[in-house]
Amino acid sequence: MELKLLLTVLLIQSATVPADYIRPPPRKAFHLPWHSKPSSYPQQVHISLAGDQHMRVTWITDDNSAPSIVEYGTSPGQYDSVAEGENTSYSYMFYNSGKIHHTVIGPLEHDSVYYYRCGQQGPEFQLRTPPAQLPITFAVAGDLGQTGWTKSTLDHIDQCKYNVHLLPGDLAYADYIQRHWDSFGRLVQPLASARPWMVTQGNHEVESIPLLKDGFVSYNSRWKMPFEESGSNSNLFYSFEVAGVHIIMLGSYADYDEYSEQYRWLKEDLSKVDRKRTPWLLVLFHVPWYNSNTAHQGEGADMMAAMEPLLNAASVDLVLAGHVHAYERSKRVYNGRVDSCGSVHITIGDGGNKEGLAHKYINPQPIWSEFREASFGHGELKIVNSTHAFWSWHRNDDDEPVKSDDIWITSLISSGCVDQKRNELRNKLMTP
Numbered sequence: 001m002e003l004k005l006l007l008t009v010l011l012i013q014s015a016t017v018p019a020d021y022i023r024p025p026p027r028k029a030f031h032l033p034w035h036s037k038p039s040s041y042p043q044q045v046h047i048s049l050a051g052d053q054h055m056r057v058t059w060i061t062d063d064n065s066a067p068s069i070v071e072y073g074t075s076p077g078q079y080d081s082v083a084e085g086e087n088t089s090y091s092y093m094f095y096n097s098g099k100i101h102h103t104v105i106g107p108l109e110h111d112s113v114y115y116y117r118c119g120q121q122g123p124e125f126q127l128r129t130p131p132a133q134l135p136i137t138f139a140v141a142g143d144l145g146q147t148g149w150t151k152s153t154l155d156h157i158d159q160c161k162y163n164v165h166l167l168p169g170d171l172a173y174a175d176y177i178q179r180h181w182d183s184f185g186r187l188v189q190p191l192a193s194a195r196p197w198m199v200t201q202g203n204h205e206v207e208s209i210p211l212l213k214d215g216f217v218s219y220n221s222r223w224k225m226p227f228e229e230s231g232s233n234s235n236l237f238y239s240f241e242v243a244g245v246h247i248i249m250l251g252s253y254a255d256y257d258e259y260s261e262q263y264r265w266l267k268e269d270l271s272k273v274d275r276k277r278t279p280w281l282l283v284l285f286h287v288p289w290y291n292s293n294t295a296h297q298g299e300g301a302d303m304m305a306a307m308e309p310l311l312n313a314a315s316v317d318l319v320l321a322g323h324v325h326a327y328e329r330s331k332r333v334y335n336g337r338v339d340s341c342g343s344v345h346i347t348i349g350d351g352g353n354k355e356g357l358a359h360k361y362i363n364p365q366p367i368w369s370e371f372r373e374a375s376f377g378h379g380e381l382k383i384v385n386s387t388h389a390f391w392s393w394h395r396n397d398d399d400e401p402v403k404s405d406d407i408w409i410t411s412l413i414s415s416g417c418v419d420q421k422r423n424e425l426r427n428k429l430m431t432p
């Protein structure tokens, strides 16, 4: 009892949050009951954007002969279209994965509900495609894991009207235990089968074992993203466009120096961004560049030194990162300082994983840091039109989503920042 009291006092003392809110401790792993199904039954269904008006449907079967076929249509139970995809599987020490199916469907109408079935059996799923134009809403939560807090975060996201989920790394926290990838897939299926989940990798996806296993074997097999569609040669970095937004997913755990393939690809991708078609430019990666928490302090410095000049020359509006298990929002920044034509950086590694929260901050709060709080939660980004977006962060106050931070963000193209001088700099930097 005394220990509980002492912990509570310590929590309150180290808080930067309102005095009436006591930050919660980590919760235990969340276990979904798993009822045995036929081996060809689709499980762990999730979808992701796969090029213009196309969606990749991913699922797993225990049965190796199950077909990689998706039947779909706009009315329940009536499938007037069918697509056949590819499949893969992997071994990891003593674990053998099921058959992992990836099937691209489309072309699909914008902003429409589709009903679909995987492998010609099992339940019917439904998905909604994103709109063709703004407005669009993104749900954002990183470092999810699979605890009771993860479930709480997912339940809150489920209550929000959103089009696409963005995840800046650290998904399952399987940490080499491969069946935890399966339980994570089952946990997120209700949401991830209904809206596209666009993810990038975190440190918990690496799972390499020297001399025995390369990195990202499980992640790349299970969470295939549209890297081929965006001219990348690696699932660890790619881009996509949706409803007037160009989104770049970078890899904190892929090489990023100026001689690297990721750097070369990023320059090429940025040179293709057309702000008339996509007035908003977003970037996601795992390890934050602007972080005033003591956790993971300075870890993003090398990547920042290599790549921030490119992002700045291209006038990136918003950068979303995870890794630090807390929430922080910066002012517009560049090169470590407040800059009216820089990017807003948000750290949102607070999905609810088993490692708990990062409570300790550097004091005094740096000038560039606008808001910071160590709580679990999720973000919502509603891009209203070519000039304005509304960002809000909702902490899991006990089990209720409580809006704790919000701000209107104006796009850089409407702020006089994408001028001739910057265009010249951009052209110079992006020239191969």
Ligand SMILES: [Fe+2]
Pocket (backbone or CB within 6 Å): 143, 170, 202, 203, 204, 286, 322, 323, 324
């Ligand atoms: Fe991480």
